[in-house]
Structures are given as structure tokens and as C-alpha cells.
Amino acid sequence: MAAEVRPLLPARAPPGPAALTPDQAYWKTFKNQVLLPSPHNSAVTSITTPTHNPSGSQADVFAVTSGGRVQIFNIKTRKLVKSISRFGLEDTARSGVLRRDGRILLAGGDSGTVQAFDTGSRAILKQWRGAQAHRQPVHVVRWNPSVLTDLMSCSDDRTVRAWDLTEDVAKWTGVGHADYVRSGCYLPEQQSMIASGSYDQTVRLWDSRQQGAVMTFKHAAPIECILPLNASTLAAAAGNEVSILNLTAGRPEHFVRAHQKTVTALSTAQNSRRLLTGALDGHVKIHDVTSWEVVGGIKYSAPILSLAVINAGAEDRHLAVGLQSGLLALRTRLAGSEKVRAKEKEKKMQALLAGEGDEYERKQRKKDLRQGVRARDRGKDFQGEGADIVITGNERSRQSMKKLSAWQRSLRGGEYGLALDQVLQPDDGTVKNAEVVTLVTALRHRSALRIALDGRRAEQLVSILEWCLKGIASPKNVYLAYDVMLVLVDLYSHKLVEWAEDGEEGEEVVRLIKRVQKRVRSGVELAERAASTLGMVQMLEAG
Template sequence: MAAEVQPLPPVRAPPGPAPLTADQAYWRTFKNQLLLPSPHNAGITSITTPDHNPTGSQADSFAVTSGGRVQIYSTKTRKLIKTISRFGVDDTARSGVLRRDGRILLAGGDGGAVQAFDTGSRAILRQWRGKEAHQLPVHVVRWNPSILTELMSASDDRTVRVWDLTEDSPKWTGVGHEDYVRCGCWLPGQDGMIVTGSYDQTVRLWDTRQAGSGRAVMVFKFPDVVEEVLPLGSATLAVAAGNEVTILNLVTGRAEHVIRSHQKTVTSIAISHNGARLLTGGLDGHVKVHNTTSWEVVAGFKYPSPILSLAIVSSGATEGAKEDRHLAVGLQTGLLSLRTRLAGTEKTKAKEKEKRMQALIEGTADEYERKQKKKDLRQGIRARDRGKDYRGEGADIIITGNDRTKTKKLRPWQRNLRQGEYQRALDVVLAPTDDLGVNPDEVVTLLTALRHRSALRTALANRAPEQLVPILKWSLKHINNARHIQILYDVLLHLMDLYAVKLAEWQETEDDEGREVLKLVGRIQRRVRTTADLAGQAHTTMGVLDMLAAG
């Protein structure tokens, strides 16, 4: 028995751009970017969210500090709720942060004062200034995650202090830094433990429960000034020093990993995915997303100016229910960028709207609506059938043998190719059908098979002008497609070799079909020349960029 002749396998075009990874697809859902200018174009120095606290947040808002004011935005609507500007005339607000219930805002300032504001009335509830307070700018204030009335502050006077809302004097003072203290936080899961970073290139761990001198429990030295610290757990810390981010293990006292993904100073750090991803922003204008398992960069964003602050604004009142809602980035130019992630019904509606708009542009709106009605009808039937209970007790069990599958029917051009009718096969595959038009994959498959059989010249030879028009039209349509350029090169080379003399004859005749062929050849020539010029310009640009990178 002779072996069965299988149909010609289709030629698959080379793959295009690499498919998106899960992380890239996720971060691309942060769309609908909103750019909000700050008053007087002052840089956005701080973006804080109450849900930084491990106990969870009941406040649906976040605070943005810029110049001499702190602005409170709604997490749900992204609209400005309150503006607190009760600072001195020449004072600059620093590190505005909401308590987790959203009722009190805490802020430092360049005047050295620490102030607590009622977010409802904007009244000053408490103010710490004078001999027992800080004497230089206060860049960091943070609420205690477990005690509603307790807070910490760090200042350029090299001290760290712990305060209570009900008292005028500090409960505890930490001394030991040798330069400005510009970042700090409470260590989650460790009651009374504070971590601070300073321009003396050190990170210090403090135990505020100890009385006496208030010396640091542990000191870690870094090669550059420390711009930001962020706890990743009760014993792990992310430290931004220079253009590096060090993952520090407080138990072993050693660095677990050093992230070197930025070209300039890293100014801010944030976590997302409930700690599964680490975001870093720097003066190079990049936000990089890192996997906290391998610490590789899995996604990123580029902004037009240096980044001073960064935060992930979450939704949900409990730790297990938190979802990343907004990506908030503060720029040196005074712009606040808010990218919002659509989820649930909002995401479905956005996709549906995009598909409907695309169908409207392509002129297939009626067909799209018809398909949607069929889809809705099918979903209704499935929803109805899900209420029924099919257990299958009375169903017949039928065991079938290993029957031979039915051979797939050949397309007309495949039959012509098998019979050696090469010209006929090319004419058939280039003839548009009523419903689908010309299938480019089938055309490439046939041309590749003809080239392998050395029959491409035979299929193109001895053609009248009207038989050349479909070939030239298809070539003109796909001449800029990099995946088809090799086979089109062979086709056009054979056409120029076979019909060079006839092209000259058609120029002197009144034949309309011949003039159409000449017109198509001229359009292909112009398109190839334009593409070659663009390629030359791109090559020149790449040379300039290589020189800049080398410099």
C-alpha cells in the first residue's frame, strides 16, 4: 500500500516581537495616566499612603507633599480632597503622612517644627518646636503602626525622636548620626524598633524601649549617602544608597543582594503585590520593577524628568485584600503622575469599548454587533444549563476503536500545485475570495514551495499584463513586511529579469493593462527607495547613540 500524500504544510512567518511576560502584561494595565501639576511647580518630595501600616488602613486617601503644602487625594476618584498649607511663609513642608484612620495628618518642615493637623477642619492639633524639639529641618515623620498616638521624626540636626500626641516633650531621643538624617521608618513586627538612614552613609537600628543615652543597637555602613529605607519584613530592609539598592538582612547583619539597575541616584522605593515586587525610582527618570525572589528587573516605566518620590496606592482595608490600584510618581518638575489599574468590571468595559471602536474604524461595526448578540445568547444558554444536574446515570457508554481520521480536503491552489500547474496555482492563491480576501500565509507558503522546486521562474513566465497586476499589487502591499522580504526579493528579481524588455515596450503603447503594470513597478521602486533612506538614517542615528554611550 502506497503512503498517503499529505497536504503541503503551511510556511510559518518568523516570530515578531517577543510575547509579553506576565509581569509586563500586568504593569501595562496601569493606564489612564493623570498628570497633576503642583502649586508653584515645586518638586513632589513625598507621596505616602496610610496602608503602609501592617495593621491595615481605613482611609481611602493618600498624601502628596510639595513646596509649602500637603495635598490629600482620594484613592477612589483621584480627585483632590483637602489642601493643608498652614506652614510658615518661607517654610517648606516635608513628609506629610496620614494616620491609618485618615483623621490626622503629620508633617515636618524646614523650620524644624513637627505638626499634627486635623484633616477635617485643617486645624493644628499639636505643634512641637522650641528647645526640646528639632532645631534644623525635619525631613521624616512616621506614625507608629501599632500605637495611634505615637510618632517618630528625624532631622538634619542628626537626632531621631519619638513623640506622643498627648505630650509636649519627646518620649525618646536617639543620638549617633554624624550627618543629616533624611529617611526612617518603624520596623514592622518589632515593637519600638526604628530604622534610619543618613548622609553619613550609615543605617542605624534603634530600640526606643531602652532608656538612657539612646544609642543605636546596630550600625551598617554603605558606600554612599542613604536616601531611602524600606522594611520588606521584620528582619529584612531595602536601603537606597547612591545608584544601588541593598537588600539587608538585620539578623545576619549582611547584604543578601545588591540591585544595580539605575544609572543615577535612587531616591524612592515602594513595594507591591503584597511584598512580591519591589519598585525603585531614581534621578535617571526610570521606575524599575524587581522580582523579590530573583531581584531581576521584570518591568519598568520611563518619565521625562528625575523622580523624587514613588508610591503604590492600594485598595482594601485588610492586608489580605489589598490590591495595587494606582502607581503614583512625583517628579522634580512638580508633576504628579497617577497611573490607574483597571480591574473587574471596569477592565471588561474598557476592553469592550476598545474592541467596538476598532470595529468602527475598520468598518465592521455591524458584523461585530451581530457576533456580540450571538455571544450574549450563548452565555445566557450556558447560565441556564448550569442550573441543571446532569449526572449521566442513564447515558450509554460507547467504546470506539482507533479509527483513521479523515484526510483534510485540499485547497484549489494545493491541487494545482500537486498536479504541476504552477501558473494556475499562483493565479488561484492570489484571487481574493468573497469572505476572507487573499490569505498572505497561503501566498508565502506557495511561493516558498515554488522556490524549493525551482519552479518560481516557470510560474512567473509568459504572463500577460493583466496576469502580472495581482502579483505586483500583493508585492507592493507586503514589501515593507520584514518577514516576507526574502521571498519578495526573489519574486521581484525574476519579474525584472523576465519582463525588462516588455516594460520598455509597454511605455510606448496605449495598452491600459501595460500602463497599470508600469505604474505598480514605479510605486514599488519608490517605496523601496524610501525604506532604504529610512534605514540609512536609522543606521546613522545608531552610530551617534553608540558614540554618546561610549562617551
């Protein structure tokens, strides 16, 4: 029985980039990145926002700690508001954090001193130091989310302490860690519960109304950072993994392994539906807190030491990342009227660059006069509806089989030159680029391209050169046009002088070859300029 003859499948261009997922689209809206150098290029070790206020009001500032000072930035403008540097000459500030009303800044230091500053006057309101305080560096200080005058601190002296702003000595001390305590926090909705993470590879849960740890979780690496996800769940970064601890069940629920190096910073976003992790590998990974899968990521140029998603009201406003190189990277998410203005500004700039500024202004005036829904947006929400999804099997009915076209029959019979002529000079006079691409691709695969192009007269090369001229300008077809031109030059370069003197057909071939040469040279120049521009942009980004 003879084999079934089926039409040659059309060649398809390589697929473009995959469509963005909702999470990827969301995090791509964090744009307008600014890189702010820290004083003396000191590493940015802490980024904090005011503690959450149950009443809903919150100061519109955030604190950034680097070197010997704490800088306060405005959330709305991203501008520096205050800089507090009243630390010792050899002291290093740690963990600057603002109270929820923004009036008092709390900070630790390598000297072991815990200080409270008035953010208005920069005056020191309170200092805890000496025999009744910490004697080694204090890396973490935090305000109680419920009580305005309560705070806590964690120190390298292996203790966790709770303080009252009006008292000189600690009202509670947690003793039990065997190494530096470098992370700590209050648990939400439980003003007496404190969690701490230590380099002794444990996370301990404390009740400040009693002595001794209530619960201990042992890990395989030192604890760099802890973050409460809710009243009963805690995230702890140990080495290059993050453990999700269930405080009610007293066991880890899940281990998040997405980084190659130590995880140093944690933050939540999208109303605690996403967990962000930053690490020394320079990556920020976004995780879904339901499945714990990675749903997005951002790469930075240096190891990450601190990370925070800064909110404006109920929405995520900024993604702030502190780098070991001394840079604070701020990405801002525009929303509402700001987003509309930014988009209009971008369109106007594109119109000006294209020399169509007057036309753009005219269209804008007409747009402002229109009322109601714009015509181009009408029905936009219904695109794609009503489409049927049909899954076919391996049916081979005669009705579903298409007849072979003339060039496909010639290709099947091995008449490669005739097939090329038929596809470039069809009976109806309309050259279909998809068919040309399919045929040339098939000839390359069969190593028959040279056979199809050999032995031709000058007038038979005109249609081929015209297609090559168009193909060079198309990124999808340039590689095929290149192969065809390479074979043509090899076969007919010795005849160009003869054709140039022969007559009209020969002159047309020479003219087309010169046009191809000119277009290639123009493309090379554009590519060189693009590469040069890309290099300058990369230098600006690195700076």
C-alpha cells in the same frame, strides 16, 4: 560519494515580539495614566499612604507632598480631596503622611518644624519647634503602625526623635549619625524599633527604650531611602544600588544593581512579593523578592523622586510616581466589573470608528439574552493540552526526506528564470506565497534575481507584477517586492511605451505597473499621516 540533496528550507518571516511574562502582563494592566501638575511646578518629593492598620480598616486616601503644600487624593476616584498649605512663606513641606484613620496629617518642613493637621478643618493640631525640637530641616516623619499617638521624625540636625501626640517634647532622641538623616521608618510588628538612613553612609537600628544604636550597617554611598520588607528584612538605597539587610543575621543578604543613577524611592507591591525601585535615571524597576531579578520596568520622562504602590483593600490599585519636573504620574489597574466595563467601552468605540455601531449593538443585545458560558469561551482552558513534544536528532532516513519540487530542481540546476515561472505558475494553478518568498529570498542571496528576470516578454511579466502588487501591501513581503520592482524597472522601463502600443499583453503590464505606483503612493500617504499622528501623541504624553 555524491553530496546528499535536501529540499531548500522555507524562508521564515522575522519573529514577532516575545510573549509577555506573567509579571509584564500584570504591570501592563496599570493603564489610564494621568499626569497631574503640582502647584507652582514644584518637584513631587513624597507620596505616602496611611500606615497599615492591624484591624484591617484603612482610609481610602493618599498624600502627595510638593513645594509648600500637601495634597490629599481619593484612592477610588483619583480626585483631589484636600490641599493643606499652612506652612511658612519660605518653608517647604516634607513627607506628608496620613494616620491610618485618615483624620490627622503629619508633615515636616525645611524650617525644622513638625506639624500635625486635622484633615477635616485643615487646622493645626500640634507643632513641635524651638529649643526642644529639631533645629534643621525635617525630611521624614512617620506614624507608629501600632500606636495611634506615636510618631517619629528624622532631621538634618543628625538626630532621630520619637514623639507622643499629646506631649510637647520628644520622649526619645537617637544621637549617633554624623550627617543629614534623610530616611527613616518603624519596623513592622515592633513598635519600639526604628530604622534610619543617613548621608554618613550608615543605616542604624534603634530601640526607643534605650540610648544608642542597636545595630549599624555601613554602605559605600549616602542613604537616600529605606523600606522595611518584613520584621527582619530592610531594603536600603545607597547610590545606584539597593542593599537587602538581614536584621537577624546582622549582615546584607543581597545587593540589587539595576539602575544607572541614584535610587531615590522604594515601594512594595503584590503583597510584598515584589520590590519597586525608582531612580534619577527615570526608570522604575520591579524585582522579585525571592531571586532579586528584574521582572519588569517602566520608563518616565524625568528623574523620579518618589514612588508608591497604593492599595485598595488587598489589591494593588494605583502606581503613583513623583517626578522632578513637578508631575504626579498615576497609573490605575482596573479589576472586576470596572475592567469589564472598560473593555466593553473600548470595543464599542472601535465598532463606531469602523462604522459598525448598529451591528455591535445588535450583537450586544443577543449576548445579553444568552445564558451560561459563551460558546467562544467554551473549552478555552484546555487549549494546548495533549500536544506531544518530539525532539529529533540528525536522522536522514528516506522516509523523512521529501522529494524536491520542480522549481527546487530548476533552482539547483541554475535555471533561475524557469524556477521563477514554475513557482508563480504551478501546474495546479495555486500560487503558494511561502514558496515564492523562499525562492525570491534564495535568488537575492545568490545575486541571481536580475538573471531570473532578464530577457522576458510582456506576458511573462504579468504573474510577477501581480505578486508584487500583493507583496507591497504585506509588511512581511514588502522588502522583497521592492527589490523585484527595482530590477524590473531597471530592465524594462525603456520598453513600456512600446508595450503600451503592442497589444493586450503589453497594455496589461502597463496597467499593473500603474496599479503598483498607485498603491505605493497610497502607502506613503498613510505612513506620513501615521508619523504625524505619532508626533502629536508623543507631544500629548510629554505634556
